[in-house]
Amino acid sequence: MSWFRNLSRFSAINVSRRQPGVNADPFLLSSFNFFSSNSNPAAVKPSLEPVQYSGMGPTKPHEKPRVVVLGSGWAGCRLMKGLDPEIYDIVCVSPRNHMVFTPLLASTCVGTLEFRSVAEPIARIQPAISREPGSYFFLANCTGISADKHMVHCETVTDGEQTLDPWSFTVSYDKLVIALGAVPTTFGIHGVKEHAIFLREVHHAQEIRRKLLLNLMLSDVPGISEEEKQRLLHCVVVGGGPTGVEFSGELSDFIMRDVHQRYAHVKDYIRVTLIESGVRLVRGTVKDVQDQKIILNDGSEVPYGLLVWSTGVGPSPLVHSLDLPKAPGGGRIGVDEWLCVPSVQDVFSIGDCSGFVESTGRQTLPALAQVAERQGKYLANQLNRIGKAGGGRAKSGKDIDFGEPFVYKHLGSMASVGSYKALVDLRQSKEAKGLSLAGFISWFIWRSAYLTRVVSWRNRFYVAINWATTLVFGRDISRI
Amino acid sequence: MSWFRNLSRFSAINVSRRQPGVNADPFLLSSFNFFSSNSNPAAVKPSLEPVQYSGMGPTKPHEKPRVVVLGSGWAGCRLMKGLDPEIYDIVCVSPRNHMVFTPLLASTCVGTLEFRSVAEPIARIQPAISREPGSYFFLANCTGISADKHMVHCETVTDGEQTLDPWSFTVSYDKLVIALGAVPTTFGIHGVKEHAIFLREVHHAQEIRRKLLLNLMLSDVPGISEEEKQRLLHCVVVGGGPTGVEFSGELSDFIMRDVHQRYAHVKDYIRVTLIESGVRLVRGTVKDVQDQKIILNDGSEVPYGLLVWSTGVGPSPLVHSLDLPKAPGGGRIGVDEWLCVPSVQDVFSIGDCSGFVESTGRQTLPALAQVAERQGKYLANQLNRIGKAGGGRAKSGKDIDFGEPFVYKHLGSMASVGSYKALVDLRQSKEAKGLSLAGFISWFIWRSAYLTRVVSWRNRFYVAINWATTLVFGRDISRI
Helix, strand or coil: CHHHHHHHHHHHHHHCCCCCCCCCCCCCECCEEEECCCCCCCCCCCCCCEEEEEEECCCCCCCCCEEEEECCCHHHHHHHHHCCCCCCEEEEEECCCEEECHHHHHHHHCCCCCHHHHEEEHHHHCCHHHHCCCCEEEEEEEEEEEHHHCEEEEEECCCCCCCCCCCEEEEECCEEEECCCCEECCCCCECHHHHCECCCCHHHHHHHHHHHHHHHHHCCCCCCCHHHHHHHCEEEEECCCHHHHHHHHHHHHHHHHHHHHHCCCCCCCCEEEEECCCCCCCCCCEEEECCCEEEECCCCEEECCEEEECCCEECCHHHHHCCCCECCCCCCEEECCCCECCCCCCEEECHHHEEECHHHCCCCCCCCHHHHHHHHHHHHHHHHHHHHCCCCCCCCCCCCCCCCCCCCCCCCEEEECCCCCEEEECCCCCCCCCCEEEEHHHHHHHHHHHHHHCCCHHHHHHHHHHHHHHHHHCCCCCCC | CHHHHHHHHHHHHHHCCCCCCCCCCCCCECCEEEECCCCCCCCCCCCCCEEEEEEECCCCCCCCCEEEEECCCHHHHHHHHHCCCCCCEEEEEECCCEEECHHHHHHHHCCCCCHHHHEEEHHHHCCHHHHCCCCEEEEEEEEEEEHHHCEEEEEECCCCCCCCCCCEEEEECCEEEECCCCEECCCCCECHHHHCECCCCHHHHHHHHHHHHHHHHHCCCCCCCHHHHHHHCEEEEECCCHHHHHHHHHHHHHHHHHHHHHCHHHCCCCEEEEECCCCCCCCCCEEEECCCEEEECCCCEEECCEEEECCCEECCHHHHHCCCCECCCCCCEEECCCCECCCCCCEEECHHHEEECHHHCCCCCCCCHHHHHHHHHHHHHHHHHHHHCCCCCCCCCCCCCCCCCCCCCCCCEEEECCCCCEEEECCCCCCCCCCEEEEHHHHHHHHHHHHHHCCCHHHHHHHHHHHHHHHHHCCCCCCC
16 A cells, blocks of 8 residues: 555655744743642642742733633633723633533533534634733633732643643733632532532533433343333433523433434333422422432432432632632622622622622622623623723722623523423513513524524534534434 | 422423333343353353343244344444345444444544534434334443354443443344454554554544643643643654544644634644654654653654554454454454355354455455445345345355355545645555546545445535534634
8 A cells, every 4th residue: 555655754744843932932930939738729828838830920011911811601701702802911711711601501411412512612702812922721720819919820720631740820910800600509418429410511411411322222231120221211300490491301302302213112211300409399309319319308219310410509619718708698709889809909700609799789690691691791891991091900990980880681581491392581580570481482582592692603503503403313312 | 580490390290201111121031041251251161150141032933033233333334224124133232322434533633523423323324223123222342252052242331430330141143243343553562552542433532632622722821841832732643544644634734724823822832743653754663652752663752742543453352352263364253255254154244353264365355444334235235135035044044145255346545634635546456557646636535435425414414514614614622
């Protein structure tokens, strides 16, 4: 096969590139000694071991002021999209280089949508991040904030892959936006983290999908008992919020349309149970979660093959530990009407990790994509305005008029419940008058509404294609 | 939020299904005692512990004869697609419920194609598998064959997920087709399995993609040394076969088009080296593979961040261990001109795991998708013809005319080398006259040729959409 050799020679010459280091290291390698204890990454406490840090030092007068954004969810990404890269350099620190369209995540578990259609790379949301010499994305976790020094502490994420040991670095900021989101709540119930799957990230959806398809296939193999088959194909969803309901709806669609066709042998065994914990909707409150069964408060046992936990969210341990003002109850970072964190300078917080401080007299907003998105948009405009007025630098925005405070207007709640039906509630609160729909029209509104929120044209296009393909060909069932 | 509660009640009623067990267990639960040792899964040796097996017993006179297919690669899937479900029940045993379009796998590593576009579920290739009462797909590995008993031994795959412990079962066959494929060769070089990534399955492509994007992002984080940055962004491909060359080409495309745009800060550091081991193409023969570097024969060291190994394939340990005739050299299962395994009854073998026995005077065919696909198609027609003539049952096909032997006609070799160029060799051998092309026209032929081989319309459609989107929007770089 002589063409092999020709090819490899051709290719080897063509693709080898060996001119690294044309530009010098663009980082301000501001190494300094800093006393830190690694055991508690959130708190910045003195220890006896001096640690050598490197990172990005304070911006110089000839550089643009730097906005550091912690997190890449709805709030952080909407903010970055709106920031003017002519005014600011943007540095994002997050363990995830993409944003997840959480409201569409449930659809990916059963193959209605592809995983990639619900993830948008940050570099597409704000191209300056990869193009501007002073703008960066760092794949890292924030481990602490030194608000007095205008500096955040970070540690790289290597995600189990042994390429490199994680290392620490610092980033100085002119303005800091904390958009760290929230983590799922377990109400201290034993075994939830070990045995249940959350539905917050793409890898959760992938795990649910793999387990669902594995269980469907295993239940078809000779030698399995009737009881075991029923357990394997029992999908339990705990939590009656939008995520739990939408996931149940998608699962129901999947069973009706696809399992009946593609897994005809086991179709009569599969069932879905939704447990609204606390409300005693189906059978009761979850007391304990074990390997293959849930124990309810009344002692009854619910065997399961797949357990999805979506009972709501709360602040992360890092948010809890930060030495910043807090909103009443729940430990969210406290902000004023302009989404500024009081008592420190140049620090803002948006999305699920923040709430109004008591003095505002405002209620904490629900942990919804809608709220986060609106706050990100508002704050981007604020920061652009401040920057244009010459207040972009650290400690220089004090005298600038902050303008209108942030006001949240609820545009309606939506949830798809499968079978091309959805429930749409366009009332501003349950007491208010307004439009409330159910059925096919709502389903259409639901789908259209999400399409317009999906950030890039690429993903809008893909989501539309995915939905069309699912309608025509059914869902994809390959377990990859 | 009262609509939450309404939704969950609605949904809970709607999606709970509780009528399992309408039909009785469809399996012939032919439990029997069988003496087996679990320590060597391939060999069926007697031990002191009697093991209870269940499974599918021999077919009854009122049932269709059963073809058992081991494997779900090109050979096995093309065979199943061609088998007539009116004549046979089809049972497929494989650790993978989908077929992978291996020639397109390299494109998924860099985001040109989605992972799902190159995977086709077996239930779509042969719908009878999920619909016919006697046809099944079992997610399991074959652990041994008792040709004298017309029976295969299997063990379920649970893939690290602790849903269930794996269990063993047996499947009786009327006709058996061994299409187990091959495994990558390492030439006994130390460290390859630990540190290099192969490119045979979708999860390999996913691993390569994750590592490539991780390295690109890590190399951008403050605190990394110049040397480390260069190492991280050095992609080494060992093996100058079509897979290695196509992967290098895709990587080169990715660097030119996407890395330059999306990772502008590190674009001058990334490089690709292709090592054709044995041919001393770039620098030499690989002697040892370590965590972060390769040692060549002359003692020189090649630091790498990503190492892809694609030096060819050989028979798996199971194929080696089977007590069946072998082809000369290399340990492949021996077959005659009709792809029958001599000396045993009703056993056939196709694809990379098989080769012609010495008495045929034929050379073993190359381990190519093209060969496997042609053999699958041929054998499906053979089995359909035998079945129609009443020879479908075990031990009943002896007197039926086997017809024309299998003849392989090489239709040409193709490899894309990036930048919309490909090399196409339509000669039957390197000595023969014929067409040999390079450049854009070849690239177009290459893409079209693969599109026509992609099995379902759904995937043809998706691949075309993926290619079009990549051309318009560039590649996807979200690391999910």
